[in-house]
Amino acid sequence: MNVVRTTPPRPLDVTAVFPQLAPLARTATRLHPRRGAPSAHDSSIGGPLLWPADDPWPHCDAPHEGGDHALAELRLRQRIRASEAMYPDGDPHVPQYTPEEQAVLDRLDSDETWHDSTWLEGPVALLPLAQLYVRDIPLLRPPAQAGADLLQVLWCPFDHPPEKYMPRTVLVWRSAAAVTDILTSPPEPPLVVEDYVPEPCVLAPEQVTEYPSPMELSKELREQIGDWSIWQAADAGVDSSYAPYPDSFYGSHLSVAPGWKVGGWPMWGYTDPAPRPCPACDTPMDPLLSIDTFEWDSSNRSWIPYEDQATTSSTDPRYRDLMRPTEIQIGGGHKQQIYFCPAAPEHPHIELMQ
Numbered sequence: 001m002n003v004v005r006t007t008p009p010r011p012l013d014v015t016a017v018f019p020q021l022a023p024l025a026r027t028a029t030r031l032h033p034r035r036g037a038p039s040a041h042d043s044s045i046g047g048p049l050l051w052p053a054d055d056p057w058p059h060c061d062a063p064h065e066g067g068d069h070a071l072a073e074l075r076l077r078q079r080i081r082a083s084e085a086m087y088p089d090g091d092p093h094v095p096q097y098t099p100e101e102q103a104v105l106d107r108l109d110s111d112e113t114w115h116d117s118t119w120l121e122g123p124v125a126l127l128p129l130a131q132l133y134v135r136d137i138p139l140l141r142p143p144a145q146a147g148a149d150l151l152q153v154l155w156c157p158f159d160h161p162p163e164k165y166m167p168r169t170v171l172v173w174r175s176a177a178a179v180t181d182i183l184t185s186p187p188e189p190p191l192v193v194e195d196y197v198p199e200p201c202v203l204a205p206e207q208v209t210e211y212p213s214p215m216e217l218s219k220e221l222r223e224q225i226g227d228w229s230i231w232q233a234a235d236a237g238v239d240s241s242y243a244p245y246p247d248s249f250y251g252s253h254l255s256v257a258p259g260w261k262v263g264g265w266p267m268w269g270y271t272d273p274a275p276r277p278c279p280a281c282d283t284p285m286d287p288l289l290s291i292d293t294f295e296w297d298s299s300n301r302s303w304i305p306y307e308d309q310a311t312t313s314s315t316d317p318r319y320r321d322l323m324r325p326t327e328i329q330i331g332g333g334h335k336q337q338i339y340f341c342p343a344a345p346e347h348p349h350i351e352l353m354q
């Protein structure tokens with residue numbers, strides 16, 4: 001990994017104003033996905049998995065409907081984007097499209113959907129979503145399984161009603177050293193929901209400190225954080241435009257990091273905080289992975305890494321790619337959260353939309 005992303009320090013030390021928050025500090029690892037060409041030996045989003053050639057590839061047996069694009073066409077566009085990215089604007093060596101490629105790009109641009117109805121018959125091969133090596137993200141908690149040091153997250157790129165309107169994930173832990181013969185051409189679903197196909201991204205993991213979402217705090221603490229006079233008395237230098245709602249300053253800039261991340265505190269908002277008991281042993285589950293639509297938005301720009309601040313004018317053509325590098329979109333701009341059992345990480349995971 002040669003990319004580095006650095007989150008600026010928070011605008012103020014919130015524990016100096018509210019010391020009761022100090023014991024609630026948690027470390028999260030922001031993944032900072034950025035378009036690239038990861039290999040099976042890298043941590044990645046949407047990159048190739050280090051998958052043994054003789055291991056069966058997971059499939060989803062649920063009934064499916066609603067796919068909107070042929071994966072082969074989206075893969076072609078990904079390859080074209082990757083090759084264009086190698087040439088700066090105006091470089092005369094930019095590859096020309098063949099008529100077939102141009103026809104595919106035109107069809108994708110037109111948002112016209114087409115597919116063969118037989119494509120949804122039978123089990124659907126899962127797509128690689130994320131691959132996380134413990135060496136890059138030491139916060140990960142592998143199960144007690146010999147040498148487990150690599151977490152692979154795959155998903156079925158369709159909604160799964162009635163229980164979920166988001167993809168269904170499968171988590172696989174394995175020992176990287178045990179994989180000698182790598183599966184180079186895994187099966188792929190012919191048809192997909194475009195929002196659930198990740199662009200290949202390399203990662204730049206960075207640890208940050210988080211505090212709970214305002215919605216998860218005790219009533220007493222929530223009232224204090226919403227009391228502007230306490231912020232004023234602490235002379236914390238918070239912009240007075242936040243005076244009517246200082247809790248939103250806390251929520252946007254001091255508590256939970258936006259974007260793809262491992263661990264930390266969950267973001268709430270789509271629903272109120274809900275208990276997450278382990279389905280196998282009832283232990284309250286911990287956040288494992290947050291799959292986010294946006295790395296930041298206009299309400300939380302203080303989380304934009306230093307390295308990306310030069311391109312954070314919305315008129316910069318790179319802005320959109322930085323804000324939504326993976327192209328994943330959950331529920332029109334939400335996030336999909338995966339939780340694991342801290343008592344026994346091998347217990348089944350759960351997932352929530354937020």
Ligand SMILES: [Zn+2]
Nearest residue numbers: 060062156158
């Ligand atoms: Zn499925």
Ligand SMILES: [Zn+2]
Nearest residue numbers: 278281341347
């Ligand atoms: Zn459990």
